[in-house]
Amino acid sequence: MAFFRGQQGSVKFDDGGSTTVAIASTRSWSLTVEKETLDTTALGATYRANVGGLISGSGTCEVFYTATSSDETNVFIERVNTATDQGGALFELFLDTSGTKKISFTGTVTSSEYSATVGEIEVITVSFVTNGTITLDI
Amino acid sequence: MAAVNLNTIRSTIEGRLATELALSPVIPVAFHNQPLTPTPNSSFVQCLVSFGNNNFLTMGGTTGSSNSVIGVIVMNVFTPKGVGPGANLTIGKRIRDLYNRQVVSGVHFDPPTGPEVVASPAPEGYFQTQVRLTFETFEDL
Numbered sequence: 257m258a259f260f261r262g263q264q265g266s267v268k269f270d271d272g273g274s275t276t277v278a279i280a281s282t283r284s285w286s287l288t289v290e291k292e293t294l295d296t297t298a299l300g301a302t303y304r305a306n307v308g309g310l311i312s313g314s315g316t317c318e319v320f321y322t323a324t325s326s327d328e329t330n331v332f333i334e335r336v337n338t339a340t341d342q343g344g345a346l347f348e349l350f351l352d353t354s355g356t357k358k359i360s361f362t363g364t365v366t367s368s369e370y371s372a373t374v375g376e377i378e379v380i381t382v383s384f385v386t387n388g389t390i391t392l393d394i
Numbered sequence: 395m396a397a398v399n400l401n402t403i404r405s406t407i408e409g410r411l412a413t414e415l416a417l418s419p420v421i422p423v424a425f426h427n428q429p430l431t432p433t434p435n436s437s438f439v440q441c442l443v444s445f446g447n448n449n450f451l452t453m454g455g456t457t458g459s460s461n462s463v464i465g466v467i468v469m470n471v472f473t474p475k476g477v478g479p480g481a482n483l484t485i486g487k488r489i490r491d492l493y494n495r496q497v498v499s500g501v502h503f504d505p506p507t508g509p510e511v512v513a514s515p516a517p518e519g520y521f522q523t524q525v526r527l528t529f530e531t532f533e534d535l
Contacts, residue, residue, distance in 0.1 A: 263450045263459065281460060282453045320452060320460075353455040375504070377451070 260352050267317050268348040269332045273362055276348050277328035279319060283379065285349050287315035287359055289390055313361060313386035315349070321370075321378040333380045335365040343387030351394055361390045398463055398533035404443050406499045407467060407529065411441050414492050421485060432472065434519070437485060440470040451532065461533040467493070471509060472520040482523050483509060489525050504528045 267285050268276035292309035317332075324330050335345065343364040351357040369381040408425050415421040422438040424430035432438045444466050451460040469489055473482040486509030493503040509523035516522070 263453050264455065265453045267453070278458065280452075280458075283451070284453070 264352045266350040266353070268350070269328055270346045271328070271331050271335060271338075273344040273346045276346055279317070279332050280324060280327075280329045281320035281322050283318040283320060285315065285317040287313055287349055289313040289386075289392075311390065313363075313390050314366075315384060317382045317384070319380045319382065321380055332365075333368060333370075333382060336368040336382070338365075341365070347384065347386075357394050359390065359392055359394065361386045361388070363387045397535060398461075398531065400445060402499075403445075403463070403465070403501055403531055406501050407443050408441060410492060410498060411439070411469070411489065414488060415439060432517075432520075435474045437471070437473045437481060439472070439485065439489070442468045442470075444468070448533075454535070457535055459535050461535070463531050463533050464528060465530075466526065466528050469525045470512070471523045471525065472515065472517075473522075475515075475519055475521050477521075479511070479521065479523075482521055486523055486525055493527055493529075501529050501531045504530070 262284065265282075265285060267279040267282045269279050270276045289311065290313065291311045293306040294309045296305045296307050297303075298305070319329065319333060321333075322329075335341075341364050344362055345364065347361055347363055349359045351359075363384045363386045365382055365384045367383040369383075370378075371380070372378045412423060415423045422430060422432065422436075424438065424440050426442055430438060430440070445463065446466060447462075447464045449462045449464070451462045453459065471482055471485050471489065473479075473485065490506045490509070494505055496503045504527050506525050506527040508525040510525075512522040512524055
């Protein structure tokens with residue numbers, strides 16, 4: 257049985273929504289995919305009934321600050337400061353180093369937390385939400 | 395990018411101390427696995443560099459990833475016995491200032507601890523203090 261450790265993951269991103277590039281110095285990523293539920297309980301029923309509704313996702317990615325510039329990593333950490341964002345940026349979240357097990361979607365960066373703590377490596381936490389289809393190739 | 399060269403890091407650390415202690419007043423210094431026969435009633439320094447924890451820093455496989463390499467430097471400062479701590483602390487300050495919060499060739503030095511007086515000097519016949527500090531460097535694969 258195969259198991260995987262966190263360091264086998266990775267993140268790729270392209271603000272243009274086409275060819276993704278690896279985000280350097282990624283420490284972690286997470287994605288929560290949620291499905292809304294619709295209550296379809298009939299009047300007089302004993303048990304509640306639910307059916308699935310709209311699906312959406314949100315997540316975060318932690319990146320170490322490396323003073324990178326003029327590359328996709330720099331675009332990624334500054335994406336939140338984009339004036340017009342149509343949600344077309346392409347995200348790929350990988351679960352293993354083979355590059356075949358991934359979650360991909362287009363989405364919008366909703367926040368970036370830039371932080372510096374004495375004695376620790378500086379970290380930027382980028383949060384995002386999905387826009388449209390979420391593809392699970394896992 | 396390549397795996398970290400431990401001797402390059404060691405050279406950065408030891409070279410910095412050797413250069414400083416070669417300035418006037420010159421203080422003999424011995425490093426790991428080196429002999430030193432001290433002159434009686436004189437001062438000398440022993441510098442011991444050890445590598446410790448290595449940790450995952452970023453995601454990725456054997457390429458395009460980074461690790462944290464942490465180590466410790468222990469420096470024993472020996473000065474003549476029976477004449478007070480002044481000369482010893484003067485050397486201790488030189489060493490402390492040399493590394494305190496410095497970043498040299500990618501090696502990040504933390505604030506030093508000490509000089510702390512060592513109750514039982516080794517070798518005997520000296521007044522001994524110890525300056526210790528940790529350092530961190532980053533391995534880019």
